[in-house]
Amino acid sequence: MYDFDKMDKRLIVFGYLFRVANRLQSKMDAQMKDLTAKQWFVILVLGLFEQPPTLKQLAAACDTSHQNTKQLVMKLAEKGFVTVHNDEKDGRSMRIKASEQWEQWDKDNEQIATQFIESMFSGVSMDEVADLSSSLMKIFDNLDNINGGT
Incomplete structure (x- = not known):
């Protein structure tokens, strides 16, 4: 068995970073209605932008892949928490915006x-x-x- 008192504290922190992330997601998923922890995080990051970001910008701000962010955004759109539309200047880029339903959910x-x-x-x-x-x-x-x- 490990002797945590003698163990390099950096290794303990390394392990606990994973454990905290897993437990945080588990507890939030169990407590929140309508949203997963990851969906909630994406929509909170969305709120950091002054203008609706592109999917690429949102993925970078979330520090996750374009594909993963797109899946989360599509689920949020299905639930009515965000709207997705093509960029006016570049039709290939998608812009994401929080909806009124999100604002109400956030207040509630x-x-x-x-x-x-x-x-x-x-x-x-x-x-x-x-x-x-x-x-x-x-x-x-x-x-x-x-x-x-x-």
Whole structure:
């Protein structure tokens, strides 16, 4: 069995990054109605854009493949949470926009989302959150340099 006290803490963090991602998705999927955690994330990222992004822009911002993002967007469109239309200048590009149904869902579920975040960070100080945020951003940036930046 592993002796976590003697183990390289970086290896522990490495393992827990996967475990946290899996548990976060599982808990959110179980708690949210109408949306999966991944669909929710895509639509939240969509809200970061001033103008409706192309599918390519949205995929890049989500740090996921074009194909995966397209599948998520198509499911969101099926559910009425986003609208998809061809770009006026480049008919091959799809633009994605959150719908009024999303805005209503977001309002209706705001308290659930707030409670989820409160519970997730229970017992974690704001200083610890700031340190974690900073560390995760550095790790994220470092991953860009692995394999020559590809």
